Amino acid sequence: MKRYAVLVEGRFDFLYAKTANALLRYRAEEVVCCIDSDNAGKTTNEVMKLGGDIPVVGSFDEAKVFNPDTLLVGIATQGGFLPENMRQCVREAIESGLDVICGLHAFISEDKEFALLAQKHDVSITDLRKPPTPLPFSEGTWRSRKTPTILTVGDDCDTGKMTAAWEMKRQLEEKGKKVAFVGTGQTGILLGGFGVAVDAIVSDFEAGSIEAEIDRVGEDVDLIVVEGQGSISHMAYSGVTLGLLHGTMPDMLLMCHEPARDIDTFEHPMADFKEVMDLYVRLVQIFKPCEVVGLSLITHTESEDQARATIQNYSEKYGIPASDLVRFGGGQVIDNILSKLG
């Protein structure tokens, strides 16, 4: 159990504070406070409807009262750099003996001032997105893997692949299964404890990097859940997605989709849903059997009745169990995965 002070200064919202929000959703018991001067004095529940009564404070000095042991830089930024107004907070945290965990694109462990300061105060700085050294090359170890593996995939960015993967793990664990989680982005790596930020890897080594992380899991689990990224139908990220797909070589896919979405995150009309699913499956089937075992639908813009009708409709149309895993629980999706695990 850690005691996180979560730095979200000026960015405590849905767009920039994804990592902080995931921690509040799934590990609230490890968060002692959030730091955001815009919302100082409120609770996290008042700001984000997450985390209950966790206090939001205006500075690191105020955060110290709650005796944190780790500062999490819980935001994303355009360009990926640490904003100037947050440097002072990171500095104070290190000087107060806190470890620092950061999910930004720019690695603060390579920032000279912070690196020296961390050495002086004997604390660690962990950049969640930092690639392994040396980069592992693909060896095709999936050929001898014994543990079933499932990857979340989607037909766009922001279709809930991280959340669906984590919900699947959580709900399967409630059913008594032992499930490993391999993160592939900053939030998943933070929640799961290991993983690799695949989009930060030189493309030649992407498949090998995820393969190496899966190999670290070992055989003592019933299922390996791998967090998906991007989409093979996304013009900017499709390479990342296919590298991840073939690096993972999943037995099963959980397909993530928002039925109400017409235009993708790159302002292109959404591709045909069935076609994208079909391409995923066929790209794996070049190597091994693979099937879509569930549809994870984002329905939060629909009323509950509408949402249940949408889910029913998708399930019948494609012959695959469907649910909104956050809103309604996994239901038949989880049951179907359980049946595959035997």
Next chain:
Amino acid sequence: MKRYAVLVEGRFDFLYAKTANALLRYRAEEVVCCIDSDNAGKTTNEVMKLGGDIPVVGSFDEAKVFNPDTLLVGIATQGGFLPENMRQCVREAIESGLDVICGLHAFISEDKEFALLAQKHDVSITDLRKPPTPLPFSEGTWRSRKTPTILTVGDDCDTGKMTAAWEMKRQLEEKGKKVAFVGTGQTGILLGGFGVAVDAIVSDFEAGSIEAEIDRVGEDVDLIVVEGQGSISHMAYSGVTLGLLHGTMPDMLLMCHEPARDIDTFEHPMADFKEVMDLYVRLVQIFKPCEVVGLSLITHTESEDQARATIQNYSEKYGIPASDLVRFGGGQVIDNILSKLG
């Protein structure tokens, strides 16, 4: 016109000297000598059946007689580093005022000794595989591109995608067309004069990097030929390949294949040929119309009669013009591309 001394020390073969060999095949008039003490005294034709009477010499000192202006490090190495026994040659070349061009994975322009020496002697060091800075992100400029674009693709590594792309350019130019060539590996970048080594790019930026190179071509050509890499059916490289496919967004594909190959370069049975072609086309068709306009077949292990029968067979079976572009010329493949250009 450059005057290349080509360093291939101890590696003047088909496996490691690909870049040197491509230069000898397509730009022999720019090569004044090759440096390889194993074959000193021979001609390049005697060693590789390429380049005619170009002399092979045993040291840089002997190379100087031929008045080179550029040293090309024309080999690949395992690990991508410059072998110790070649450092002295690079050193002497710089001290003699030669520019250096290198296709290795490790960038010799970042080697402190060489960087200082190059500065002192006012020569340039060019690493062909060095990514652009800053890395360009995909913007989807294909939506307004007016020039037809063709990408070579394949169902494995080493199916002649670079060579087929260059032959296509050359043979279309003989027919009076103006053709731009965008390289995506060290050899293609060297031959074409620009391009980007896509497998050296952080995966998030791969599509954007090739898009930016295509945008540099401008509209003053009849066709843009993009060199392909890897295969969507290759477990280690498929991410690179799909990033390149969607970064290019080609109107046409030239599918490269070796009919006699059963096992791919990763020791996996070759995927079904039609299936792989179909996947390429459908992955582009999510965004725009695309078709396979020709099959480029590697037939050098077959007799001439066998090879011609194989080509006929493929052409009829798939309903697509086929040829071995190096051995027999482009024939109907080139005619078909010309018909598409109108």
